[in-house]
Amino acid sequence: MYNYPHKLLKLINEISKLPGVGPKMAERIGLHIIKKEYEYIDNFSLVLQESKELTFCKECFNVSDFDLCPICADNDRDKALLCVVESAEEVITVERTGKFNGYYHVLQGLINPLNNMLPDNLRIRELLDRVKNKNGAIKEIILAFNHSVEGDATSLYISGLAKDSSAVMKISRLAKGLPTGSDIRYADEITLGQAIIERKEI
Numbered sequence: 059m060y061n062y063p064h065k066l067l068k069l070i071n072e073i074s075k076l077p078g079v080g081p082k083m084a085e086r087i088g089l090h091i092i093k094k095e096y097e098y099i100d101n102f103s104l105v106l107q108e109s110k111e112l113t114f115c116k117e118c119f120n121v122s123d124f125d126l127c128p129i130c131a132d133n134d135r136d137k138a139l140l141c142v143v144e145s146a147e148e149v150i151t152v153e154r155t156g157k158f159n160g161y162y163h164v165l166q167g168l169i170n171p172l173n174n175m176l177p178d179n180l181r182i183r184e185l186l187d188r189v190k191n192k193n194g195a196i197k198e199i200i201l202a203f204n205h206s207v208e209g210d211a212t213s214l215y216i217s218g219l220a221k222d223s224s225a226v227m228k229i230s231r232l233a234k235g236l237p238t239g240s241d242i243r244y245a246d247e248i249t250l251g252q253a254i255i256e257r258k259e260i
C-alpha cells in the first residue's frame with residue numbers, strides 16, 4: 059500500500075503531537091507546509107528553535123523572554139492586588155478585559171489528582187512565599203480559576219493555606235457570571251471583566 063514519503067510522514071507525525079490536531083488535520087498541515095516557499099520553512103524552523111529561549115518569570119512564573127516578565131517589571135501596577143491564574147493564557151485573557159491592574163501569579167496548572175496534578179507540582183508554595191515576603195503589601199489575592207472541579211479544589215486548597223498563614227487580608231474568587239464549567243479562556247472580555255469587578259470574598 060502506498061504511503062507518503064518517509065520525510066513527510068515524519069513531519070505529519072510531529073504535527074499530530076500538537077494538542078487538538080487529529081491525524082487528518084496533521085496530514086493537511088504537513089502537505090500545506092511542504093507547498094510553502096523554503097523561506098517560510100526556514101523561518102518556521104528558526105521560530106521553533108528560538109522558542110527554546112523562552113523562560114519563566116522568576117517572580118510570577120508566567121512565560122517570558124526575560125528573568126522578570128514585563129508585568130512584574132512594571133512598577134506602576136497596583137501592588138495590593140495579586141491575580142492567581144492557571145496558565146499564561148489566562149494572564150492574556152484577564153489583561154484584555156482592561157479591568158485588572160495588579161500583578162499575577164501563574165500556577166502552571168490546577169489541582170487534579172486524576173491527572174497527577176498535585177499541589178507540589180504547582181507553584182503554590184512559591185505563591186505563599188511571595189505573599190509572605192511582601193510583608194503585607196498584597197492586600198487581596200484574586201483566584202481567577204474556572205468554576206470547575208479542579209478550579210474549586212485549587213481555590214479551597216490555596217485559601218486554606220493562605221488563611222492559616224494569615225499573610226493575606228482578603229481572598230476572592232471570580233463572580234459566577236461565567237457559566238459553571240465554562241472556560242475563562244473563552245469568556246468574552248465584558249463577561250470576564252464583570253466577573254472580576256463582582257468577585258466574591260471567600
Ligand SMILES: [Zn+2]
Nearest residue numbers: 115118127130
Ligand atoms: Zn512576572
